Amino acid sequence: MYKQETMEIYKSFFPEISKTCSRKPIKGLPQIGSSLGIKYPSSRDLPLHSGDIWLQGKRADEGAEGLWRIHDELYDLTDFISSHPGGSEWIRMTKGTDITEAFETHHIQETAQKLLPKYFEKKASKPRNYPFTFHENGFYRTMKRRIREEVVKIPQKFVRQSEMIVDSLFISYVLTAWLAAYSYNFWIGALAGVFLSYTAIAAHNFFHSRDNFRMHYFDFSMLSSREWRISHALSHHLYPNTISDMEISSLEPFFGWLPYKKHFLFKYMSMILGPIIYSLLFVASWIKTTISNVLVNGHIQWETLLPFTILFVQYFGTEQSFLSCVIIFSFIIGCASVHFSIVGVNAAHHHPMLFHDGDAPRPEEEMDFGVFQLDAVADRKEINSSHLLTITHFGDHALHHLFPTIDHGKLRFLYPIFIKTCEEFGVEWKCTTQLDLVKGQYQQLGRDVNELQPKKMKKIVE
Template structure:
């Protein structure tokens, strides 16, 4: 690739890289429809996967990019395949057609309305109800000490948190501040910093699902829990399918600590996290203090020690367990790691279409009802969410039909467990298998020999 005159003096850490080209998006930050936060967090990174997956209708963004072009990266090597007639681009065109048709049905317009893929109607009514229920459950459960309310608190918190997760991806509203508000009052007050999670989850996990040392979810619990075949196995891993339970149970407590460490060190295990601008820091401090005070400290001021401990374990403990287990069943099972040993391409990611790789490394479970979709925060359709993270999970059941049909056309296996319990069983079997199998010191050679 050629380089322009400016390329000899550029600093890649101050630019955005997309498909091997450096862009200076600084003049566009304030005008970015998705808000400035995501652009600031992704500066200095290869944003190809995030750019492609967050722009469902990509014509306008791709037309605008040349205005901000700085230089080609002469050493660029694509991580995945992005062929125009490949799986993902074909699927995206089909989803574009579907969304355009839905837009025409809703408002009679002849072209796509940006609001169509966001939440609407009964879906947003549920958001309001869950907001009310969550605060009512917090009052009567944590403050008044009703243990029966505390027992159902995790289901309400996870359902409400699902809306925060969706808002984080800008899938809930066509408004930056509305999405941020929902994220703050659902995720941050639950003990998960939406700022830290944005970097770790979107630029790490979503872009490179189940890729060791790149996907933070695959290293989050290691060496305590071995979740990837190439990780070194230690003797305690033989029992990890049992002791994973208490570790998942404590995950929200760990999350609070990790968020604070991340703000201080500007690093989340293997992910670089830029220190936020002042307002973001103030919001982080306020909501982190509020979350720890309400969920962990306050019960010990209002109740005796044993009851306070019970309340904290029933609420924060069980919620952390459910969140981690549900995310785990989506990606940490033999189906989602199968590509390493049973695909001749092994871990040579350049031979995979990015969308195909998302299909191979993600599993759905229990399709069929809006209530289970809500309880499990939309993670029942995790495959579709990974392919199109900005589409509200309200629309994913119908999008999944398009995905499954396209998978058939490209001869790609679509992973779906019939029930949540079947998915959980598969996850713990995976932990058991990894606890007893030897390490794969060279995954690529193992895959190529199979």
């Protein structure tokens, strides 16, 4: 029943600062202002872009006073760390920061809201750094109430389908990686790279939720699930296309998607250098994460060693020399890195029709969190029609940004509520083609100024 109803909808509606942080910023990076009024992040231009350093910058900027800030109140969640259903890591690493957006989007049901009074400490002494609102009868919370009632009705079999997909992709990666080494065949190695890329993208569905073993499939790519819980889930997802979005800042100045005055070379050379940067992304991310773990945390996370278990499988499972296995393994990682980057960069966010910090902002009364997310996100018609495609290509992107902890297997059944609420409030859902997003990504790289004016809502709740 769910599948049939959803397809009908598709047919009808497709339109504390450490010594590391005391280093001087990189010279030559543009000081980009925020048209949203967000304070320029303390750690944004430091040489080492890492999640832990980004969090340290938030602690310096957000007036949480060493506690956890939610809206304009401060809470001491210390005693709750070990009992947090989603895992202790989420609470521990966000101490001293404003977790308003994370709290709102990660808790669909009301259980967490009811627990908060027990941990209340005091009112915050400073205004919030972010302009986003969560009015009870506003766009986001209205949709959240409706989603809350519907999501529990969706059968769990669709979640199990997501699990089967990512398990199958991971097994396919291991087998093809071994076979590529066994036969020393680079065509099979390229196939293994594609399987690894798809495994990482599908595993991204799982690191958004409570701790689970499938989230660690992501680590086999040389990216870090823990690092991405910060840079992606806590940064990009909550503040997309703003100066607080690590997925924007960590690729500057090679990719300058925000509309600031750019040097001619950075506007157009990025289009040429892209494939080179893509091929190095996984390895560079692994090096950065490892250095950050040592300098900031004082140790290496065990997950960063997972990628190399495949190298040992190749070496001990074949008669190839260690050097041959290293060559094949490196080739696989490079292919996966290129594929993952191409999919990710062109998935949803970089197009002249989407808001980028520096564009004309909405008026204060329209700064609903959900409305802002839809201003900065697009979906692709050809991707959203399939569970397999959405989980392996960052599909159902708007709904995923609004409710990131809901499994991709369930998201597609929430479109009737999503579209109804968008129509009720007059909020635009941007849905285009993959080709248009690819072209738009390059157009956005070349833009110095973007005078984008968001469409005015027809229903405003102040």
